[in-house]
Amino acid sequence: MRILHTSDWHLGRTFHGHSTHEALSGVLAALPDLVREHDVDVVVVAGDVFDSSVPSAESLQTLERVLLGLRDTGATIVVISGNHDSPTRLGFQSVWAERAGVHVRTHPERLDEPVVVADAHGDVELYPVPFLEPALLRHRVGDVPMASQADALRWALGRVHAAVEQRRGALADSGAAGGPAATRAVVVSHCFAVGVSPEAPTIDVERDITAGGIDLVPLDVFDGIDLTLLGHVHGRAELSPRVRYSGAPLHFSFSEARKPRGAWLIDLGPRRPGSDDELAEVAATWVDLPVPRPLAELRGTLRELLDDAAHEFARDHWVKAVVTDSIRPLDSMRRLQTRFAHCALLEFDPEDRAHRTGATYGQRVRGARGDVDLVNAFLEHVRGAGLDEHERGVVVDALADLDGAGR
Structure with missing residues (x-):
């Protein structure tokens, strides 16, 4: 099975006060051709579809157009909400969309309900895990600790693993061809996973990682899953052969200038019973997307x-x-x-x-030996250089006029 992994579209975002609508629409319009060219079976959008929880009509129309274009390729579409998205708005009419092969998951109730897509090796079960706010989960989980994103993802992956085992048990009991070995599990999530480069919190993530409850999620949370496709970090990253970020399709800050824009093409092969981890074969290739303006x-x-x-x-x-x-x-x-x-x-x-004094403004003022020195200290502080010869003459004349007027 071939999966196209993208994330963090941020429809409605601005770039230093400039609209990104036209540029982003053009980039996203290239996705259907990419899907056709590479015979993609499943397209994954790993959260932050919108930049705001109250997206504009223009952003909603763009999303509709892009999803229709992707679905027209025949691919199955899986979308989750990120920390920027409103689960209710993004998930509106998702029940109807699902009947057309566009699976938009925004609430935790269904995170252990997979989107099942079959290939020559059996079923691939895609588990969409939307962004989880620990504070909003506490009333659902009883005595389970729920103070952090790590807690939330451990709880969610526990449910996913239980669902995987239940489905594999049912296959074993039914005597279906290939049995449990024919099924593979893919998790789609939106979080900040340990293993991203140290500078990522300041240059690749669209907000402080503590905003909205986001904090570090240990990589071992995803152990035992054949493939994990993540959103939230704006630069591509491979945390392990089975865990990766695609990054955003458009540059949203100058700190991202040297980072490529594109998506992962991932080929998910059969599981390997008897191997060390018995997980599916995974091969990933990066494909570039257009850069409207470097x-x-x-x-x-x-x-x-x-x-x-x-x-x-x-x-x-x-x-x-x-x-x-x-x-x-x-x-x-x-x-x-x-x-x-x-x-x-x-x-x-x-x-x-580097050659300037590190004196504070107060120290400069206290060191002034007269009014001209005081003006000079002020200019050194606010513009980095004191009075030049012409300016000094102007200041001296102005102070003399003030003295003459009896200041």
């Missing part, structure tokens, strides 16, 4: 950024400009946008910052 980070003085031919490649990119002038240039963003129309982020990082 990202570039440029660094230099404002004059260098405006004139240097080496930056010409970024004229049509999304641009993050780091301006290194000693004194912050006036109207920098407007001037940069005359060359880089899509300059979206501006930072000021003077090259001589």
Whole structure:
């Protein structure tokens, strides 16, 4: 069986104040052709379909269009809710959609009810585990600890394992061809799993990982499952041959600029009775998705950024400009946008910052020996450089006029 793994579409998200609707719609419109080209059997969307719990009409229409396009390929579609999604809104009319082969799961009641798809080796059972909020699960689980995402996922996977064993037992009793060995279990989940690179909490995840109850989930929670497909981290990651993130289909921050955008094509083979883990054979291939507008980070003085031919490649990119002038240039963003129309982020990082005193503003003020020194200390603090010769003359004249007026 061939599975296309994608996640974190974030329909409705903005990029530094700019709408991503057109770009994201174009990327997602490429998915059906990808499904046809690679003979995909199942498409998995591992959560955060929307960026908001109250998606716009435009986002809802885009989702409808993309799901229809995917379903027209003949593939089975499995979608779960993430921490950004409203389970009720995303799951609206999911009962009817399921009859058409689009399985949208947003509530924990059905997480041990698999979507079953057959191939030449038997049944593949896909267990959609939507984002689980521990605080909302406590009243359902009795005395089971439920203080963290790890607790929530251990509880959920316990139910999944019980369902897997029950189904395999039923197959064994029925004498069906292949018996229990013919079934394979795939979990789809939205969480932050241990094993992601250390920098991921700050650069790859769309929110602080503690927001909404999300925290670290040990990788061993997914032991014994043939394949686990995750959402929440925006960069692709292979935590083990059986556990992976696909990342987001679009760049949503400059920190993601060097990370590829795409999806996993995963071939799930038969189980291997008698092997060390007796789990199914898994082979994964990365496929790239279109990048509507590349990202570039440029660094230099404002004059260098405006004139240097080496930056010409970024004229049509999304641009993050780091301006290194000693004194912050006036109207920098407007001037940069005359060359880089899509300059979206501006930072000021003077090259001589390392050579400056680390004095606080209060220390600078207390060290001033007069009014001119006080103005100079203020400018050193707020713009990184004190009075130049012309400015000093202007300040001296202004203070003299004030003295003459009897200040």
